[in-house]
Amino acid sequence: GIQVEQSPPDLILQEGANSTLRCNFSDSVNNLQWFHQNPWGQLINLFYIPSGTKQNGRLSATTVATERYSLLYISSSQTTDSGVYFCAVERHQAGTALIFGKGTTLSVSS
């Protein structure tokens, strides 16, 4: 099956720093989503980005589908950005299930 690898597994930042999270996937995908899981376990949608670039405030994401990777950029990080960031893909021509990576745990300190 498709493999989804996220790096780095852990990231520690000072407030105000910028960061880049990476997601590599092993096969063609229909759908790619980035999520932020808060300390209570809620998965919050950040981006639906099977290809191209999107921006939302301090966050932006780029997916290069032909090279099978996606990047999530966080600028001017805040303590509220702490949590686990997941990349998830929906397999091409298989539909339905999202396959998640193991996540990147981000800790932002003031």
Next chain:
Amino acid sequence: DTGVSQDPRHKITKRGQNVTFRCDPISEHNRLYWYRQTLGQGPEFLTYFQNEAQLEKSRLLSDRFSAERPKGSFSTLEIQRTEQGDSAMYLCASSPSTLYEQYFGPGTRLTVT
């Protein structure tokens, strides 16, 4: 437009007992998904429905697990004869169709003692 809701949020049960969880998707979302998440891992797919039809089940969904979506609206996930290995967060998601974002509920955290 309210989000996906799940009930209960927490459930503690003794090994061998049956438990049932409920998920209410975003209204008019045809697709409903169940995932399971254990500590330190990403969510893993269990099953999904298109309206009332259960179209795919993961090999993770053993015979002790059953899911229903009787009227194409809410869904229930039942675990019979719970085992300690069933302890996990059970997440529900919905989407309008394929090729659309999936939106997740807050989850039901199950602890089997």
